[in-house]
Every structure is written in structure tokens, then in C-alpha cells.
Amino acid sequence: MKTAIVWFKTDLRLIDNETLVKAISQNDTIIPVYCFDESHFKMTSYGFKKTGNFRAQFLLESLIDLDKSLRALGSGLIILNGKPEVEIPKIAKQFKAHRVYAKREVAFEERQTEALVQAELWKLSCELLTFSTSTLYHAEDLPFSIKDIPDVFTNFRKKTEKDAVIRDAFNQPTSINSPEIPMLDLPTLSDLGLESVSIDERATIRFKGGESEAVKRLNHYFFETKSISNYKETRNGMVGANYSSKFSAWLALGCVSPRFIHLELKRYESQFGANESTYWLVFELLWRDYFRFMMKKHQNKIFLKSGIQNKDLSINKFDKKALENWINAQTGVDFVDANMIELQLTGFMSNRGRQNVASYFCNDLKLDWRYGASYFEQQLIDYDVCSNWGNWAYLAGVGNDPRGNRYFNIEKQASDYDKNKIFRDLWLKR
Template structure:
């Protein structure tokens, strides 16, 4: 009997540094790469927003297409499924007599529920599920503390990790993959995902395209062609252009590139050129990303409650739908907030500085339930990452990982510092 396995790709859409893929190849006579467009990812949430909007969906389609192309170059392919993973994967298990499914380990509640459903269905088919942590810089089991004892203040986490932890080696991309003959499958389009088509706004700071190939090209360009990494700390709060920040976040969110790959390339760059506060700051930001994932493991669903992890119960008030819509449409009357919200609505992207300001305005000036803001970001953002998005919103709302109870931004002062000539505001408030 041929020992065949499925590699279930999720938010690890790459061949390099993919532990799940490498382990599957090593333990199998042949593998069947699979990606499933999960119906639940394209439904409307309890907050009234799509879980996945058109911008991210388009980016996902491009990333899956690129993964399929790259697998075909290694004499394999990608089966593209559409439906509920527990149902669709079971069909492939039965068709190809699969005994093991390899996949990325999930850490957040909804994703874990799906993983558990799949594992239950596989058990009924005498098939096992093996999962691996693949989307962080550090392995959580190598940290100097268990997740439940992890510090709730980032600085304490950072100091402990920098002192006691090392980043593990990357997993090399396979040179060839042995797969059985796979049936032809076609990617759905946005219409099949019940979404409208999207057009790139000419004012976009950076028109993203999904896929591992694009991610590695951006890494090379940012480090070597422009050497923008050398000024990252000074420019990262910029708002106009394509090089003020790395723009790695969208590819990281889908696993088109791994955090370990970025750091490995960063070390090569530092040896060849220069190490400075900006090159360190990129590591610092990736550490924040790991931290929010670890906090999600520690606190679980509390991050999705109105009082977050703080335990400070905030009285629920009726939702001001009028104020919410004004914020979404960029019609609050505050030009700095409105320009940022229009950019998000038209492109699926917003700068880090913009995100902090619009979230502060939402929570403090409009006094709205922060979860609605987080849910709207979930729909709109190309680079949506469940841990970073909800962790950051809770942080700004004063109910997350922040020793300060009220993180308020003076919007006018922020605008004068980060958009002193109103270049950004003129760009997005001018009718197109």
C-alpha cells in the first residue's frame, strides 16, 4: 500500500521554510498539496462585516495561484477546494487512501474549531492529523516561559527572549515533490466567493500582489536594490509612497514569506553592508508579531470580548450606526482621520501611523465599541492577521496588553507631525 499524505496549506502559502511540507515529504511516499477556500471565511460576522473583503480575497487568490505554479515546477500540483474543510478534505482522503494530513497548528479559537472538526472527520476515516507551528519567529516551546506564564507587558517579554532564546534554522524548500496524478482544479473567482471585483486605486501607496514569488522579490528590493532597510526606523511612520515601510505584513499574514526568512536575509544584509538601529527595528517589529500570537494562546477568546483581557467591564451602549458609517466612509469631519479611512476603503491598506490614529479616534473621540472597528479592519485589510489585528485594537482601546489604561492620540498634533504639509490628506481627500 502506498503511504500518501495530504499537505493542507492554510496561512503558510510558501515552499521555503515550511516545516509542515518538509515533514510530510520525509514521512510519505507521495504527497497531495491541498488548499481549501473555507466558506466560513467569506461570510458576514456578528458585527455586520464580511470576514474577508474583496481586497484580501484577491490577494489570497493570487497567492494560491502562485503556490500552484511553484508546485507545478516541482512536478506536483495544488488541489484547490471550496467548501467546508472537514467535508472537502475527507473526500480527498477517501479518493486517494490518505493516512495522514499535515497542517499548520492553529492558535485562535475559530481556526482551532475548524482544525478540531477536520481531525474528528479524519479519525472516522482512520486518518491522523499532524500539525506544526510554522508562522512565528520563535517556537513557543523554546521560550523561557510557558504561554500561560508569559509576561503581559511586551518589554518584559522582549528582554527575556533576547537574553535567552535563539531563532531556529530555516527549513529548505524542496527541490522536487513526488505526487500522484492529481485532477485539474480551478481557482474560484471573487464572484464565487460572493464578493465584488476590485480595482487598484492609482493613489495606492503600494499595490500588493499575493504570492511567495512577489514576497521574495519585495524582500530583495527593500534590502538590496533600494537599501531602504537602513532608514526603516526613521521612515516607518511615513504615509505616502512605497518604501517608507517594509510592506512585508500582507505576505507574512498569509505565510507567503516566513519571519525566519526575513531575519536570515537581514543577517546576511548586515554582514555585507551595515547593522544599525533600523535593521534592529525590523526584528523588534517581528517580535511584536510573535508576542501577539503568544498572547492569543495565553488569553484565548478574551481578546474578542468588549473588556478584552483587562477585566475592566465597560458598560455596553447602543451602537451609534450613524457615527460608525461616517468613520467607515471617511466623513467624520476630521481630515486626517478621513484621509486614512478613505485610503483603507479604496485600497485595503493603511499605514501603521494611520491605524493607530483612526483606532484612537474610534475608541476615544467617538466612544464606540472597539470590536466594531477591529471587525471592519478584518474585512478590509489585505494584511489582516487575527492576532495582530485584535491584539492591537485591544491595546489601543486600553483593554489589552498595555500598562496604561487610556492610550489617547491628539489627532491634530499627530497630523501636524506626520503629515506636516498635508501631502497625505490632499492625496486622499481630493476627488478622483
């Protein structure tokens, strides 16, 4: 009898989950686990929590949904709390597992944890098998080796679109053989050192965690409202549920895979037609892929103030007062403040908003961009290490921007994208 642990991390789904599918096909018994890594709930050196209330709530909802789906197939989810390098080997030993299956990591800290877990498992003669499951294009199918991926997005995109193929998504398993798994035992927000959240009624949508909700949102955005057919025209919006897909939070925790979104998009196009808008969603998902591959290529350089460009940013400093004013929407610039209130009260901000408040932070306030990125890390419901730090570095002029410095004229942006002040009034007039 071969027993394997499936270690869920940011891949909280059953559809298109290679890790789970391979574990089932290569073993007799499966033990699905999720570990609340204590380091994810600590303060960072920048003075912010690594995980804030909104994302933690979304995570708890996602785990409840995952457990429910696993139980429907004959299994369930075991929750561990502590350090993965201690807890994963402990459970492997308890169930005499010969292998642990998990998602392959790309970012620095996550890779360190993966290596520690692997080293401890080796001591038990237990193997760690990892799978790349979070991108649209599989890393092995790219027309370049990771070290040769162009540092300019357009060059990456054009060659990838021309020479690479998106793999098929894996089907959801139909049954899982597991021993009896005890009832789901989740920590509360207060166990995690956090507070319960009530989302402001002005929030664009109510993000609820879990694969079922991700599929619901996808159906709503594609098939029910056909909003996807106008995405290119509306994507720079700031008010309302459907100006953009809002898939990001589910993508960040892996409640849905980009490949499944792509598959559904093709199904949509075959029924309702393809246009620039349907293509543009794939274009944006390619940005997401790109930041992942850049993280793999440049590793911890992405987190340095000087970034991958080794640029001298000594002019950009730490200024507590200016940082607090930015966070608390007290900059006096109404477009920036309205966006910061939305982030504070909902855990979400539009892409247009993010670009503006980040540019203002780096170029107008001349602050050290890593503090802004770290605040986003705490606050965003859709925080994703590669997309967040990659976009911040880009805007700070130390990342993958061939233009060097992306300065946003906030006044012009406000009048272009919030001409009638609908967005600003929504958030500033309480």
C-alpha cells in the same frame, strides 16, 4: 506506499515550510490541497464580511503562484470548497491518506475548525499532524510556558531576546512526489460573493499575492534600495512605497515566513552593516509574535469587549451613524478621514494611520471597538487575526497595554506626521 495530504492554509509558500518538508520526508506521496472555507466568506455578527475584495484577490494570486511553484517540483494544488471538516476527510479518503499535515492554529475559530477536522479524520484512522510555522521564535523555544508569558510586551521581548534562539529556516524542497494533479481550479471573486477590485492609483504599492512576489518585495526593500537601513527613521511615514517594509500582507497569508525575513536580514547586515534600523524590523516582528502568543494564552477573551483585562467599557456603544461616518470618511477630522479613504480604496493603511483611526474610534467616538476591528478584518489586505484583534484591544485599553489607555491627540499626530498635509491632500483632494 504512504500517502499524506498537505493542507495549506495561511502558509502559502515553499521556503521555510516545516509542514511541507516533514510531509515529504515522512511519506511516499504528497497531495497538496487548499480549502476555501465557506465560513471565511460569510458576514460577521458585526455586519461586515469576514473577507473583503482586496484580500480575496490577493489570496487568489497567492494560490496561483503556489500552484505554479508546486508544479515546478512535480506536484500541484488541489482546490476544495466548503467546510474543511467535510472536504479534508473526503480527500483523505479518496487518496487513502494516512496523515494530514497542516499549520497549527492559535485563534479560537481556527482551532475549532482544526479540532473538527481532526475528529472527522480519526474516524478514518487518519492522523492530523500540525506544526507551528508562523512566528519568528518557535513557541517551544520561549523562555516561558505560554500561560506565563508576560502581559507586558517589553518584559516578553527582553527575556526572549536574551534567552531564546531563532531556529534556522527550512530549505525549499527540491522535488515532490505526487500523482497527476488536475489543473488549478480556482473560484472567481464572484463565486466567493465578492466583486473584482481595481486598486486606486494612489496606493502605496500594488500588493500582488504569492511567494515569488514576497521575495521580490524583500529584495527590493533590502538589497535593491537598501531602504531597510533607514527603517527606524521612516517607519512612521504615510506616503510612498518604502517608508516601511509592506511585508504584512505576505506575512498574513504565509507567502513568506518571519524566519526567512530574518535570515535575509542577517545576510543583508553581513554585506551592508547592521544598525538600529535593521534591528527595528526584528523588534516589529517580535510584536507580531507577541500578539500570536497572547492569542494562545488568552484565547477567546481577546474578542470580548472587556478584553483580557475584564474592563468595564459600557460607555463605549454601538452607534450606526457614527460608525458609518467613520467608515465613509465623514468624521470631519481630516487626518482620520484621509486614512479611512486610503483603507477603503486600497485595503491598506500605515501603522501610524491605524493607531490614529482606532484611537479616535475608541476614545473620541466612544464606540464599541469590536466593530472597528471587524471592519478592518473585512477591509485589510494584510488582515491577521492575532495582529488585528490584539492591536485593537490594546488601543481600546483592554489588551496588553500597561499604560491602560492609549489616547492619541489626532491634531498633534497630524501635525507631527503630516506636517505639510501631503498625505491628507493626497487622499482628500480627489
